[in-house]
Amino acid sequence: MSSTTNYILGVYDDEDEVLHAVSEIKAKGIKIEEVFTPFPIHGLDTALGHPRTRLPIAAFMFGCLGLVCAQALINYTMVFDWPMIIGGKDFFALPDWIPITFEGTVLFTAFGLVTTFCISNGLYPGKEVEVLDVRITDDRFVMAINLDKNKVGAADITKALKDSGAVEVNVK
């Protein structure tokens, strides 16, 4: 959101209203850039037409990687590099390794997932953001409409937002 003049912001004060407003505004042929909310609203991402996230696939892949890494480390150390006779048992003692293999899987999944999440959303420590409205993280639901990407005029958009229940319409 680098531009400072081309956005029209519809400010709502209720999650159900903003959810209904999304379909109303879309029905009028207006493209919505994004909706900003203080907490997750179920169904909002599908209403906006965002594709389903592929994070679960990434998590699964990281889990597999963790499993393989844990097994590789244990096998290398216990079977190949320095096999030790422990109670006359087989060097390849798979049941004993289940706990650490599990922990490795969980560790890789968690950190891989969170890293992927941060990268896909462009989140990193100390990132400077231009906050569209400081009340977004408090109690307001803000619908941002990019004028440049819309054929509909500013006046019509403002009216459509007001009609759909916006308590304020701001230009930024």
Next chain:
Amino acid sequence: MSHVVSPIREKLVSGGKSYHDVTHDICKQVEGEPTKEWKWAFGISCIIFAYGAYCLFYTWWQGIGVWGLNKTVGWAWDITNFVWWVGIGHAGTLISAVLLLFRQKWRTSINRSAEAMTIFAVLCAASFILAHMGRPWLAHWALPLPNTFGSLWVNFNSPLVWDVFAISTYLSVSLLFWYMGLVPDLATIRDRATTKGRKFWYGLFSLGWTGSAKTWARYEYMSLILAGISTPLVLSVHTIVSMDFATSVIPGWHTTIFPPYFVAGAIFSGFAMVQTLLLITRVVFKLEDYITIEHIEMMNIVITVTGSIVGIAYLTEFFIAWYSGVEYESYAFINRATGPYWWAYWMMMTCNVISPQLFWSKKIRTSLLVSFLLSIVVNVGMWFERFVIIVTSLHRDYIPSSWAMFSPTRYDIGDYIFSFGLFFTLFFLFAKFLPVVNMAEVKAVMKGVSTNYPAKQAKAAKKSEE
């Protein structure tokens, strides 16, 4: 977001709060000057911490010979503390992960502080692992790092090594889960900040959060997956701690019941500790509208259920000791109940088996004072449980000439005091500088669970004016 909520459910947020009220009430103590109560509490915990730090330093300096261990009782007070703290450290992730999977809305206002408590409890437990190493500066030897001995690796068949992995994974994943839960709330404080310092620090850690619908959708998926992997992780941690004992051949330890029995005990003591802290926090920070009697009651119900599981486990152990026909095993158990440590055994039985049964009465489980007292009683009982398992199983060795008793030295006790100092110092710092209630999650469940949710009426009034 408005769901259908059964009318017989108690409201989880009282006082007719709006979303802005939630933000205001929770951010108040982060933004304001510390209260007098907070300063006193923090000061006292710093003094406890300092005394404990001296004792721990002395232990590290002199070696673990300063503890009251002897040839027969080679594990006692300090390993009891370790297991006790790890057990307590189970509740936070259980509340945030398992209750998230079960869609229990009452977790929203308590999960933040419960998770913080978990992390601090695991740190306390870690202090005992380090102390037990005798030479804590060689702690990295427990990790599979290449070394100049060959490389001589750690033994992956040993439950003690499993423990290193389980606890470090648990600590780091819990920390990650907790931090990611904090991010939206840190952004709230960033956006409300009036001072440069606050804007900088909360801005730094809020990762540039904007609250866009796309980010929230991914965030929800991420939380769900983290909860999904944390649930078996929680269960694995105390399972592995129990295996430190169960895979040995000591009568009283060598039992297959240990993993489920330890996990139930961990949840039991963890919930009791959360209860103790919540009852203090809600009064000190005036959060009675967010942490309501309903929350307290739910916690007490979990305590009763897990307490009953623990009680059944005690009886099962006794039964199996007799039924197995192993005379060493039978002796170990009869000795527990009637031997020189009978008082510890009966302390454990009273605190853990009998006292939580009082919560069957609604009057008792909704009484703040009784809940507070019983939550402490439960943790006293759980400390004695570990003491009984560890010390009474060891103190009567196979040869009667080796029989011994254990008595703690001031450094055994001092190291325990250290863990309390560490725990409360960290908890008070958390309570001052971070939002103690997850604002975003509370707001998300408010419609339907809050009393007289005001926005609806306001809207209706506005519509009629037009």
